[in-house]
Amino acid sequence: MASVETPSRSDAPPAVRLRGIGKRFPGVIANDDINIDVARGTIHAIVGENGAGKSTLMKILYGVQPPDSGTIEIDGAAVTLGSPADAIKAGVGMVFQHFMLADNLTVAENVVLGAERLHGIGAAAREEITRISGSYGLGVDPDRLVEDLGVGARQRVEILKVLYRGARIVILDEPTAVLVPQEVDELFDNLRELKAEGLSVIFISHKLDEVLSVADEITVVRRGTTVTTVDPAGVTARQLAELMVGSELPSPSTESSTVTDEVLLSVRDLTLPDPAGGRPLVDGVSFDIHRGEVLGIAGVEGNGQAELVETIMGMRDGATGTVELAGTDLSGRSTGQRREAGIGYIPEDRHRHGLLLDSSLWENRVLGHQTRRPSVSHGLVDRAAARADTQRIIEAYDVRTPGPEVPARALSGGNQQKLIVGREMSGDPVLLIAAHPTRGVDVGAQAAIWDHVKNARRNGLAVLLISADLDELIGLSDRIEVILRGGLVGRFDPSEVTPEDLGSAMTGAGSDAPREEGSP
Amino acid sequence: MSGGRVRRLLLGAAAPVLALVAAILITSLVLLVAGDPVLDTWSTILSAPRERNVANIINNATVLYLSGLAVAVGFRMNLFNIGVDGQYRIAAFAAAVVAGEAWLPGYLNTVLAIVVAMAVGAAWAGIAGLLRATRGVSEVISTIMLNFISTSLVAFLLRKAAVRAPGSNSINTKEIPEGSRIPGIPFGGGVVEIYGFVVLAVLSGLAYWFVLNRTRFGFDLRATGQSTTAAVASGINVRRMIVIAMLISGAAAGLVGLPILFGDAYSYGSTFQSGLGFSGIAIALLGRNHPVGIGLGALLFAYLNEQSNPLQILVGVSPEIVAITQGVIVLTVVVSYEVVRRYRRRLEQQAVAAATDRPERPAPTEEVAT
Numbered sequence: 090m091a092s093v094e095t096p097s098r099s100d101a102p103p104a105v106r107l108r109g110i111g112k113r114f115p116g117v118i119a120n121d122d123i124n125i126d127v128a129r130g131t132i133h134a135i136v137g138e139n140g141a142g143k144s145t146l147m148k149i150l151y152g153v154q155p156p157d158s159g160t161i162e163i164d165g166a167a168v169t170l171g172s173p174a175d176a177i178k179a180g181v182g183m184v185f186q187h188f189m190l191a192d193n194l195t196v197a198e199n200v201v202l203g204a205e206r207l208h209g210i211g212a213a214a215r216e217e218i219t220r221i222s223g224s225y226g227l228g229v230d231p232d233r234l235v236e237d238l239g240v241g242a243r244q245r246v247e248i249l250k251v252l253y254r255g256a257r258i259v260i261l262d263e264p265t266a267v268l269v270p271q272e273v274d275e276l277f278d279n280l281r282e283l284k285a286e287g288l289s290v291i292f293i294s295h296k297l298d299e300v301l302s303v304a305d306e307i308t309v310v311r312r313g314t315t316v317t318t319v320d321p322a323g324v325t326a327r328q329l330a331e332l333m334v335g336s337e338l339p340s341p342s343t344e345s346s347t348v349t350d351e352v353l354l355s356v357r358d359l360t361l362p363d364p365a366g367g368r369p370l371v372d373g374v375s376f377d378i379h380r381g382e383v384l385g386i387a388g389v390e391g392n393g394q395a396e397l398v399e400t401i402m403g404m405r406d407g408a409t410g411t412v413e414l415a416g417t418d419l420s421g422r423s424t425g426q427r428r429e430a431g432i433g434y435i436p437e438d439r440h441r442h443g444l445l446l447d448s449s450l451w452e453n454r455v456l457g458h459q460t461r462r463p464s465v466s467h468g469l470v471d472r473a474a475a476r477a478d479t480q481r482i483i484e485a486y487d488v489r490t491p492g493p494e495v496p497a498r499a500l501s502g503g504n505q506q507k508l509i510v511g512r513e514m515s516g517d518p519v520l521l522i523a524a525h526p527t528r529g530v531d532v533g534a535q536a537a538i539w540d541h542v543k544n545a546r547r548n549g550l551a552v553l554l555i556s557a558d559l560d561e562l563i564g565l566s567d568r569i570e571v572i573l574r575g576g577l578v579g580r581f582d583p584s585e586v587t588p589e590d591l592g593s594a595m596t597g598a599g600s601d602a603p604r605e606e607g608s609p
Numbered sequence: 610m611s612g613g614r615v616r617r618l619l620l621g622a623a624a625p626v627l628a629l630v631a632a633i634l635i636t637s638l639v640l641l642v643a644g645d646p647v648l649d650t651w652s653t654i655l656s657a658p659r660e661r662n663v664a665n666i667i668n669n670a671t672v673l674y675l676s677g678l679a680v681a682v683g684f685r686m687n688l689f690n691i692g693v694d695g696q697y698r699i700a701a702f703a704a705a706v707v708a709g710e711a712w713l714p715g716y717l718n719t720v721l722a723i724v725v726a727m728a729v730g731a732a733w734a735g736i737a738g739l740l741r742a743t744r745g746v747s748e749v750i751s752t753i754m755l756n757f758i759s760t761s762l763v764a765f766l767l768r769k770a771a772v773r774a775p776g777s778n779s780i781n782t783k784e785i786p787e788g789s790r791i792p793g794i795p796f797g798g799g800v801v802e803i804y805g806f807v808v809l810a811v812l813s814g815l816a817y818w819f820v821l822n823r824t825r826f827g828f829d830l831r832a833t834g835q836s837t838t839a840a841v842a843s844g845i846n847v848r849r850m851i852v853i854a855m856l857i858s859g860a861a862a863g864l865v866g867l868p869i870l871f872g873d874a875y876s877y878g879s880t881f882q883s884g885l886g887f888s889g890i891a892i893a894l895l896g897r898n899h900p901v902g903i904g905l906g907a908l909l910f911a912y913l914n915e916q917s918n919p920l921q922i923l924v925g926v927s928p929e930i931v932a933i934t935q936g937v938i939v940l941t942v943v944v945s946y947e948v949v950r951r952y953r954r955r956l957e958q959q960a961v962a963a964a965t966d967r968p969e970r971p972a973p974t975e976e977v978a979t
């Protein structure tokens with residue numbers, strides 16, 4: 090394998106040079122002697138397992154956290170980055186995985202917000218936005234309201250925001266996790282434009298195929314240390330994964346169908362009106378899921394899948410239609426009662442809906458299971474049992490943490506996700522509603538989560554799976570429905586459909602497309 | 610581990626102490642600017658309290674403690690019950706009327722009055738809870754308004770229910786019969802007494818701790834306070850929690866005036882102590898909503914109140930100066946908790962670094978040959 094330990098495209102100093110970066114948290118060494126060179130005009134990918142220390146490293150480079158040791162050089166000059174403002178001054182910008190845009194403002198207002206000093210807030214600012222948008226092919230309209238934009242467009246606004254502030258080095262932490270393939274391609278085209286203009290892009294992803302297709306160099310981080318930097322031309326995704334884990338990956342096993350003819354979840358004419366008066370957010374949705382069946386919902390983010398899930402969970406007011414679980418009508422039941430009826434729920438936004446970030450892991454184990462053993466008995470929280478069960482989840486789902494007392498905030502994104510999945514799978518749910526269950530987890534953990542789901546499915550678990558990862562949808566589902574503008578517009582048999590077909594159906598390009606009868 | 614424990618305790622105490630010192634400095638500055646004797650003022654306040662004063666401090670702290678608890682219940686759920694002041698006054702008035710009528714004999718009468726006080730306090734706070742849960746009205750606004758209404762309502766009702774004591778300008782409810790009063794607890798050499806209600810206040814603190822930290826209900830309440838969205842997704846009925854939390858906060862507020870009523874005043878009159886609810890807000894902040902912390906905060910406030918009494922006579926400074934100190938403490942405490950938090954994190958980090966520092970680098974970076 091080609092190992093480029095000292096990348097030197099030219100004699101110019103690298104855009105970023107990190108030497109001996111170390112960062113420790115209580116009980117955890119997040120970064121330990123990290124060495125990375127990012128050449129100017131390149132896309133540099135960073136890969137590694139969940140908790141390997143990627144986000145921590147990027148936060149250090151963006152001045153969010155100070156390193157315990159090590160040096161940072163930008164364009165050959167040593168810098169100390171005490172805050173994001175320092176980083177921006179040094180030409181470093183970062184797009185976080187969770188967008189930070191104000192929905193009710195226009196693109197231009199969002200971009201200018203907080204950077205009024207640069208070009209004012211008037212015509213000059215607009216001109217600059219249009220110029221940046223044009224020269225990097227971002228195609229952003231400054232006058233659109235952000236709330237009208239899809240995820241891909243919002244991400245471009247975030248990138249524009251960073252460029253507007255004069256960044257020459259752009260950090261993207263898991264930018265593709267929320268995107269469907271078409272949007273990923275567009276994003277990569279944008280990144281290539283940036284690179285062509287001489288900017289450097291550092292980007293983190295768990296999707297190794299994407300990494301191989303777009304990156305000029307790939308640095309592998311394992312347990313806080315840089316293992317090696319490789320040339321994508323010389324490695325395969327599998328080899329990358331092995332570098333990350335430090336051992337060989339187990340090969341995924343193929344599964345036979347476990348679908349039964351017993352209907353577990355029956356949804357009829359489910360409609361959720363838009364409180365703001367627009368078209369319904371969920372529009373006359375009907376489907377059945379049988380015991381042992383996985384129904385996949387494919388769709389571009391923002392087409393009603395989040396609302397569909399929340400309506401089934403009883404979190405939305407004003408919904409009409411019926412939801413039946415094992416013959417019991419759930420309409421009028423509270424979210425708590427639905428959970429008690431045996432629904433596990435992996436929410437799309439783990440920070441908003443899945444976790445109490447400042448509470449310990451075992452308290453997070455109790456969350457959503459407040460009425461059930463082992464967390465709670467006789468109205469009292471059973472701390473010992475909750476701790477013990479959290480320890481079980483930590484082991485079964487390989488959550489990397491010093492222990493159940495650690496606050497959820499201290500876990501890396503992927504490890505938070507593993508904890509949630511483990512929690513929702515405990516107590517033997519009959520139905521699992523899983524929105525992006527493997528978002529942000531590494532390839533190894535993804536396979537492990539899939540195995541857990543498949544095992545439970547064999548025992549009769551029904552799953553409603555929502556995912557932007559089409560491979561996951563196709564690999565896990567027994568049936569796939571496409572959601573577009575709140576309604577189900579197409580049905581596919583996962584054994585025959587290709588990601589490309591799905592992709593075009595999702596964007597509405599193939600709305601006349603096959604209403605295939607993949608019998609359940 | 611004991612070394613670490615001691616340090617944790619010290620660090621825990623550091624923030625309030627820092628806040629106190631800062632508040633004293635700022636108050637001194639005010640005194641200085643006003644041309645008042647700084648040193649004399651402090652030496653009066655910091656002089657050792659006599660037994661009688663200590664009893665007063667404990668009594669005052671009892672009342673403030675209940676007020677702090679009432680506010681803290683709301684705080685734990687991110688609800689700002691600014692209305693404890695109105696709630697305790699209307700509750701104390703209702704209790705005074707009921708106890709004064711003496712429909713039941715002896716302590717049954719007392720128990721009934723306490724229950725009535727809690728119910729009235731809960732109901733009054735519940736209005737704000739309902740408005741918030743059903744109409745989204747901020748509880749800050751509604752409890753402030755309810756404070757005004759409570760003041761006028763009590764004044765109005767007092768005129769109807771009151772009996773005028775001969776030769777006095779103040780009007781009061783009927784006196785509580787002797788058999789229904791709560792006897793004091795002898796204190797010190799037995800010359801002075803403290804409120805028997807102290808026991809109930811301590812029990813309230815224990816109940817507060819137990820319910821919040823050990824019960825499912827407390828878990829739901831804290832979860833809702835931390836993240837409404839996560840609470841909703843976990844199946845907690847947030848609207849119901851808002852109403853219940855306000856009811857509990859109001860019920861606790863209902864107790865605030867009772868130590869005075871049953872241990873000292875024996876009737877509710879136009880001179881009944883007011884403003885206790887606002888001190889409760891400061892004390893809950895100071896005590897970080899922790900039952901012991903609130904207790905210490907209540908003692909501190911009571912101490913300042915008591916020790917400032919002779920200021921006017923001894924050094925010619927208005928006792929109101931300690932209200933400035935108390936107000937400033939609330940501000941400095943917020944700042945100093947943040948300062949100490951950062952310092953603690955730095956220490957932690959250094960400790961971790963020291964514990965994990967090894968001279969040589971381990972983990973040879975093995976290359977995977979392909």
Ligand SMILES: Nc1ncnc2c1ncn2[C@@H]1O[C@H](COP(=O)(O)OP(=O)(O)OP(=O)(O)O)[C@@H](O)[C@H]1O
Nearest residue numbers: 114119139140141142143144145499500501502503
């Ligand atoms: N604020 C914190 N306090 C304590 N520990 C932390 C904190 N932030 C991160 N860590 C720990 O540092 C390690 C590295 O975390 P980091 O978020 O950098 O991982 P990552 O590589 O981004 O993982 P992922 O792919 O899951 O996002 C983890 O073990 C995590 O638990």
Ligand SMILES: [Mg+2]
Nearest residue numbers: 143144501502
């Ligand atoms: Mg991360």
